[in-house]
Amino acid sequence: MYNHIMFPVDLHLPPEVRKAAHVAAEIAKWQGAKITIVSVTGTQPGDPVQTDATIGDNLREFADHLAKSSGTEVAFQNIHSVDVAVEVDADLAKAAEDIGADLIVVGTHAPRIMDYIFSSHAGYLAKHAHVSVFVVR
Template identity: 75%
Template sequence: MYNHIMIPVDLHMPPEVQKATAVATEIAKWQSAKVTLVSVTGMQPGEALQTDEAIAESLSALADEIGKLSGTEVETRNIHSVDVAAEVDGDLAKAAEEIGADLIVVGTHAPRITDYIFTSHAGKLAQHSKVSVFVVR
């Protein structure tokens, strides 16, 4: 049913990303689907500078772990962004199309008061993506 799963990854690995990654790993194993980890990074005020090498190393370590657990091919992709908060949704939807993903598995938090005013990143991705989106809470 699914041949290529994209997992958006926040390299800080909050619990929502960890849960989504676990679900995506099981789906990939079940479907024998290729997996691509996609990270959108940029320099936010107050954040420590992450080098391209450090980002690649973090993504590679996660890819190795998912590959071992799922038994499938895992690739990585990092997208540099000037303003991650504003561009992440569009960048992820575009990346899914470019890599030919047919499923995006993304983590989200429980709804907060602001989510009734502004859509979460996962919600926006689900609304605007041309491929299926599995949102894990």
């Protein structure tokens, strides 16, 4: 049913990401699907500047952990963004098409006041992605 799962990741690894990672691993194990971790990074105020090497190391470590728990192939990709806050949603939707994913598993939080004004990242993907989206709360 599913062959390629895209798993968007915030490298800060909030609880929503960890829970969704478990779900992605279980679906991949069940379906025999490949997982591609996709991260969108850029320079943001208050965040320490990370080099491409550091980002790659963090993604590789997370991919290795996910591969171990799912027993399937896990790849990773980082998308560099000039303005992550503005571009992340469209970047993730485009990445799903570019890598040929047929399912996106994404973590989200309980709705907050701003989510009634602006869509969450998971909400945006559910509305705009051209593939199935499994939202994990």
